Amino acid sequence: MTSDAELNSDDADQLLAAADSRRDQGAWLQAAQFYARVVLLRPEAWPLRVQEGHCLKEAGKVEAALDRYRDAERQAPEDADLQLQIGHAHKLLGQRRDAALAYARALALDPGHADAQREARASEAWLAQPPPGGAVSPPADFLPAPTVSAAADATEAPPPAAATPSPPGAAVSVVLDVSDVLDYFNGARTPTGIQRVQIGIVNRAIAEAPPEGLQLSFAAFDPAELNWHPVDGAAFATLCALSASGSDTEDPDWTEARDALREKVAKAPPIAFAPGALLVNLGNSFGFAEYFRALRAVQERDGVRYVPFVHDCVPLIVPEHCLQSMVQDYARWFSALGLHAHGLLCNSENTLRDVTEQMSRLQPGFSLPGHVVRLDADPRSVAALSGDVSMPALRVLRPGERFALFVSTIESRKNHLLVFSAWLQLLRRHGPSRVPRLVCVGKAGWHAEAALNLLQNAPELQRHVVLLSRISDLELDALYERCSFTVYNSHYEGWGLPITEALAHGKVVVTPRHSALTEAGGEAALYFTPQNMPELEALLERVMFDDAFRAEREAVVLDKGRPRSWSAVKDQVFSALQALAALPPQPPEARASLALGQRYLSRRRALTRPDLRYAVADMARHGPGWYPLEEWGVWCRGGLSTLRLALPPEAGGAALRLYLQMHSPPVPLTLNLRCHSQGRPVAQFEVTVEPGQHPTLMLDLPPVDHAGPLDVELDTGDGIDLSRLGAADTRRVGVGLSGFMLCRLDDHAARLNFLEQQNFVATLP
Structure with a gap:
């Protein structure tokens, strides 16, 4: 028996001896109690948390054991043996797909691990199983889209090349996005915290050979063209070295190196991503407008998987200490993060907890695979300068x-x-x-x-x-x-x-x-x-x-x-990326669908808190036929623009009504609307939009299959050249869109709620 006095001792060594003794005796639950007490006294001793899990598993408490393994994983995300134990626990619980994912992670972390090789091979077929449904009841405005069944139309386009996780041993293409650093250098030279982190990691990645099975390159985002251009690693390293050696932004050596790299990046052709590549942003991307729209294009075309490094959630936790514009940019970015990211890198356990908590507020129970990469790296790249008084x-x-x-x-x-x-x-x-x-x-x-x-x-x-x-x-x-x-x-x-x-x-x-x-x-x-x-x-x-x-x-x-060294931090980043590469990708449209009866605003909103409705509305702008969001709404480009609406299950088999809140161009324009579902035509409409009317169009649609998105094509022909109308604006636009709502035709409450807020001037049968 275990006495309270014995268990409540503060002598960690004595408690550990008692835990080991009871484990050897097969007194599993008592041993687990003692291991738990030791961990309270020694929080850094994650292997003892694993021992606690082993004992709970032996006692038949497999779910509790898995919880302990997950606790240990937060401290040791790169330990292959721990991933193996997580896989075993999932297998005992009948969670075969989760078990296979854990075994794949173990093998990615240690390709020579014999047990990981055996289990990964034996469980490879389990990865094809869909994730279990019904475990979480998401809010009404964020419903998971269903998986397309095998009985889908055989004429559909094949899935992108990265529709399955990178198999063990396969080369993984990693593209490090250094846009944040280059953008910072446009107006400053001496880097601050987040730039220092990126420079420390990227410079070591440039100087040292990448790990086996990883192909590395560097890129910068082009907000004007919505694509990425390659960045020469050697030129980037030179610029970083100059940033450390001085502070004068007018220094000819500095400006020449910066401008030369900027010009070289701008002239380079857009990157052709390898199928299933990991696009890794080690800095901040929330300041770049339309970043996620560009990301969706390469995700659909190349199966690109996005992995951001989240440095903090400060604008959400203490917004009173941030610029309002930063809070708004961050809130918009975070709203869409869970829909686009394949996994996360975080700089601390605290940041990972913050991200998880903030995401759960958007959708209860939702989270992303996260790896903690501590920034405990020696910043010094030169010898100590204790005697240089000339500085x-x-x-x-x-x-x-x-x-x-x-x-x-x-x-x-x-x-x-x-x-x-x-x-x-x-x-x-x-x-x-x-x-x-x-x-x-x-x-x-x-x-x-x-x-x-x-x-x-x-x-x-x-x-x-x-x-x-x-x-x-x-x-x-x-x-x-x-x-x-x-x-x-x-x-x-x-x-x-x-x-x-x-x-x-x-x-x-x-x-x-x-x-x-x-x-x-x-x-x-x-x-x-x-x-x-x-x-x-x-x-x-x-x-x-x-x-x-x-x-x-x-x-x-x-x-x-x-x-530790920046090399060690870099190695941990790459190890985490290899583990994430083993996970199956999930395209954005498979993570969220519209909520029927919910009005969505297609404009750049001044958010102070993340809002999934904003992200879902933004995702509907599909393809290149759109200009960036503005405060009032968004212009279609002249020609063809597509609104892609992911349908929830309750839309299947029901007649629907789609409301489109339009913004009129300065001259009359004929708008052709064509609706498709899984490549099959659903309905077609034509209307002339007059200047100054800004109508809300009502489109009644026949029943469609909810297993695929509803594509609404807005065809405005050649559009309107605004400069020919005497405007300084040189864009060629079609019509504007400020919002939309989709509901069942028989949902009179949703229709009435929408009608009470609108003035209609056009109704299409």
């Missing part, structure tokens, strides 16, 4: 001067106000001769007025705080080497790269205990309660004035805060 940023410091370092954009989220206030109190309490100066590295950002006003209105603080911006990586490296300790404050973080940078230089870090900062700092950082200024002051006093304490903490940093 401009160091001239503000006196020789041998003690100072603290705070590296961050000066913005409200980083809460410089709290740190400045604490420094001011310490100055008044101890005097300027004892308190070291605070060097802040980072440009002024948004909502920083409160901190800067305090700095301006407190002369003693102003004399003791140094603001630096546009400094080179070489100068930053020197500042880290010379500082006494560092401070990093924030209301919320996805990782906290300056913490990693400070630890890499052996420096003590003072930071709040929340979000991913505890992952970045681990056991090496010093933490205070968020927003608790007395606690921050007390901690700063110890670090400033207690030399023995600071030396003791520096020893902890050297022992617990040692970073």
Whole structure:
């Protein structure tokens, strides 16, 4: 028997011995209890979480065992043996397809693993089984589209080349999208956090051979042409090296290298993606309009699978500390993320939890395969520069001067106000001769007025705080080497790269205990309660004035805060991508269908929270026949534009009504509407759209098969050349669309609800 006192012990070694003993005796549930207790005391000991799962499995509690394996997977996503155990658990539960996926991941992680080879071969046929349905009840506005049956019309086009996962051993084409870095370099030279991450990973990928079975290339997105162009790796590496060596954006060497690469990318032909390629965006793509529309085209044509690196969900969690335009861009991007991504890379467990939680708010139970790639990499690419006083940023410091370092954009989220206030109190309490100066590295950002006003209105603080911006990586490296300790404050973080940078230089870090900062700092950082200024002051006093304490903490940093190399981070990225390549792809239209009776707006909306209705409406714009979304709606291009409507099951066998809210062109135009379902004609209409009317058209449609989308072709002939009408706009447009709604013809409530909001001027039988 197990006593409460024995189980509640805080002696991890004693508990582990008890767990092993009971496991050897076959007392499985008792052993599981002890392993669980050890993990509480040693959260990093994921192998013991696996042992707990083994014991639960032996006791017949397979579902609980699978939960423990999944917990361990969050810490060790690249462990092949763990994937094998996950596969075994799924197999015992009769979940054959999930078991096959886990075995395929295990083999992708370790191609020489004999057990993984055997299980992957034995379970390969299970991958063809459709995923089980009915497990989750999604909201009415986001219903999963059905799988096309084998009895579908034999004349249908074959599926794209990547309709099955990459088989074990097959070469995987990986295209790293570096658009974010190149776009940043158009207006700046010294990279910030997310650009640093991309540069660290991509540069090592350029310098080192890719792993066996992986073909690597680089690309940049062209928002004007909605495609991707190849990027020369060597030229990109040269530009990154120049970005680290200086901060002058007018330096001829810099501008020549940047402009030459930009021109080379622009002149290169669009990329022809290999079937089933992984398009990996290591930075941010939410600032690029129409990115997902371009992505859908290559997903349909080439079976491309999109893998973004999500660095944080800050605009959703603390929007008050972000520019409104950033919140809106991010909300629109996140609305569509789950419909387009094949899997995710995240920089911390905290970010992965945030993404999962935010997605579950859009659709309960929905998630994507995610791999955590910690950013605990040594940022240094050159030797320490402790004696180079010629660097401009160091001239503000006196020789041998003690100072603290705070590296961050000066913005409200980083809460410089709290740190400045604490420094001011310490100055008044101890005097300027004892308190070291605070060097802040980072440009002024948004909502920083409160901190800067305090700095301006407190002369003693102003004399003791140094603001630096546009400094080179070489100068930053020197500042880290010379500082006494560092401070990093924030209301919320996805990782906290300056913490990693400070630890890499052996420096003590003072930071709040929340979000991913505890992952970045681990056991090496010093933490205070968020927003608790007395606690921050007390901690700063110890670090400033207690030399023995600071030396003791520096020893902890050297022992617990040692970073790994960017090569190791890069290798983990590629390992995660190979695991994701083994998963079967799912095209966007297979993940969502329209909700009957739901009005969808076809315009660029000012979202402050993600909204699946926005993503579903945007997905309906199929093919190249559309201009970008505007605030009022969207123009069709002259010629043929297609609205592709994914139908929910309840649409099958029922007569339907489609409402199209149109925006009239400046001159009369004949609009031909042709509706198709799985290549078969359903209905055809013709109407003349007059200027200024902006009609809502009603199209009554016969029953169609819900197993395929309903394509509505809007044919406007040659369209209208706006420039010939005296407008500065040179586009050739057809009609405009501002919204649509599809419902069953017999759904009088939905029709009435829509009619109450509209004025109709055209009805098509």
